[in-house]
Amino acid sequence: MVSSAWNLFCAGTETTSSTLRHSLLLMMKHPDVQERVQREIDEVVGQDRWPSIEDRQRLPYTDAVIHEVQRSMDLAPIAVPHKTMCDTEYNGYVIPKGNGLVPPLSSVRIDPKWWKNPDCFDLENFLNEEGQFKKNDAFVAFGMGKRVCLAEALARTELFLFFTSLLQHFTFKAMVPPEELDTTPTNSSFGRIPRTYECYAIPRI
Numbered sequence: 140m141v142s143s144a145w146n147l148f149c150a151g152t153e154t155t156s157s158t159l160r161h162s163l164l165l166m167m168k169h170p171d172v173q174e175r176v177q178r179e180i181d182e183v184v185g186q187d188r189w190p191s192i193e194d195r196q197r198l199p200y201t202d203a204v205i206h207e208v209q210r211s212m213d214l215a216p217i218a219v220p221h222k223t224m225c226d227t228e229y230n231g232y233v234i235p236k237g238n239g240l241v242p243p244l245s246s247v248r249i250d251p252k253w254w255k256n257p258d259c260f261d262l263e264n265f266l267n268e269e270g271q272f273k274k275n276d277a278f279v280a281f282g283m284g285k286r287v288c289l290a291e292a293l294a295r296t297e298l299f300l301f302f303t304s305l306l307q308h309f310t311f312k313a314m315v316p317p318e319e320l321d322t323t324p325t326n327s328s329f330g331r332i333p334r335t336y337e338c339y340a341i342p343r344i
């Protein structure tokens with residue numbers, strides 16, 4: 140019971156809500172990016188209906204923003220504990236069967252081999268020169284392999300629908316100048332989450 144409750148409240152809600160809070164914070168920090176996301180939503184979805192998941196492919200800039208929000212915030216710096224099921228050799232190291240392992244996902248997130256500016260919020264990480272969405276195999280926000288996040292598809296859908304619907308209807312503005320906003324996530328027992336902030340949600344219509 141305790142384990143299931145933890146899964147529902149932490150894995151199931153804190154993850155997506157913290158990511159959404161961080162995405163709004165970054166939109167306030169980068170008003171030009173927020174404006175461009177809204178322009179894309181206006182052109183593709185308009186104001187007469189809610190965004191649907193089928194719109195994702197037609198919103199490459201918005202999709203790139205969501206990916207870069209996730210990469211740059213590093214919500215889960217380490218994966219859940221794993222265990223080797225047989226003696227395993229990796230990079231010259233022998234890991235015996237039954238050994239506990241905690242994959243450090245952060246190391247991939249900041250590896251300059253994979254990202255142009257790993258420490259910045261940089262949309263070039265997910266956009267090609269034509270402005271199309273560019274997949275990057277080093278995007279491991281949900282982990283990887285057999286034990287990848289059980290709800291990756293659900294979480295991606297939630298993030299896309301909430302983020303696009305919010306920006307379709309509101310412009311988010313900080314109460315302080317954007318330069319003064321601290322977007323560095325803070326470490327909690329759960330993971331890296333955004334700092335508490337207050338903002339204006341200005342209706343767009």
Ligand code: HEM
Pocket residue numbers: 146150151152154155158214215217218219220279280281282283285286287288289290291293294
């Ligand atoms: C932004 C949203 C989310 C992120 C970034 C995220 C990230 C992760 C990561 C990194 C792992 C560990 C994967 C590994 O060990 O390789 C994981 C596991 C897991 N996640 Fe998520 N998650 C998110 C949303 C959710 C949601 C919404 C649920 C449930 C409704 C969920 C349920 C789980 C469960 C049950 C596991 C454990 C899977 C296993 O042990 O095999 N996650 N998640």
